[in-house]
Structures are given as structure tokens and as C-alpha cells.
Amino acid sequence: PTAHAEVMAIRDACKNMQSIDLSGCDIYSSCEPCPMCTAAIYWANVKNIYYCNTEKDAMEYGFVDKEILAELKKPTDKRKIKSSRITNPAARKVFDKALKTHL
Template sequence: MLLGCTIYTSGAPCPMCMSAIYWSRIGTVYYSCDWKATQEIGFDDVFQYDDFEKPPDRRSITLEQLLPELGATSYEAWANKPDRHPY
């Protein structure tokens, strides 16, 4: 965990990097080129940020719950794991 750390990057973080930043608990991101500049050189990730703002049933990727009882067994195993890493 990088709680409270700072990251410096040439470009604004794409959604994948931003997720890693959230997970690692980095507190500050300094970037040089914004999303528009990033888009202009061919890395068009802005649509993903736009998609996340929509309700799940209106996003470009189908997101549907399937077999919740089966998934709950792995969640239960994780919750009961004595040496699990806390998030």
C-alpha cells in the first residue's frame, strides 16, 4: 500500500492506472498532459470515464449479475480467511 504517496506522470491517468492508484491508496497525482492532449496522440480512454458516469444498464458493456449464490461461496472463504490482507 502506498497510502498518502504522490505520483508524477507525463499523461493524465487512464482508467486502468487510475484504478491501480485508488487500490494502492496513493493520495496525489501530478500529470503534465491532460486527457484531451492524450486523446489527440491516439490514446482515447476518455469514453471510459464517460461510460462510468452512466447507470450500469446504460453503459456500453453489458454488466449482469449471474449465479450470486455461487459467487458468495468465494466471498465467504475470503471473509473467513484469517490472514487476509485488509483493504
């Protein structure tokens, strides 16, 4: 469910450019990007999004983007999917490694 065209295009561009920073790049999509794709676009620093079909058009075909956005606006303890924090000091090492490797 995560292999949306926008995410795949971002992965391909990052691989080809050997960078996770796509500043100055544009992305083209057949539809207004879903919340997941929009987040990936922001994380990659894409400059512009160009799309044809709207979120409303997608809803007519059964896409649930509005429902997902509504869930994400809720506090984590009020969402349909339970989310719990697990404290582990070693988990910070993942951020440290990512900072040295990618950021």
C-alpha cells in the same frame, strides 16, 4: 492493455514495500492518468499525482479516456459491454480471504 506505467509502478512499489498501502507515496506520470490508473492510485492510497500531459493532449493521440468515463457513469444495463450478476454464496469467501490476507 492493463500494463500502463502507473499500474506497473504501483505493483512494483507494493512488491518492494511488501504492502498494498502506499500511503504517503507520490506517483509521477508522463500523462494525466487514465480511469483505470486513477482507480489503482486511489486503491493504493497514493498521496499525490504529478503528470505532464493532459487528458486533452492524450485525446489528440487517440486515447479514449473520456469515452470510458462516460460509459462508467451509465448504469450497468445501459453500457456497451453487457454486465450481469451471477449469484453464488461461495463468492463471499473470496472477500473473506482478501480481508484476512491484505486488508
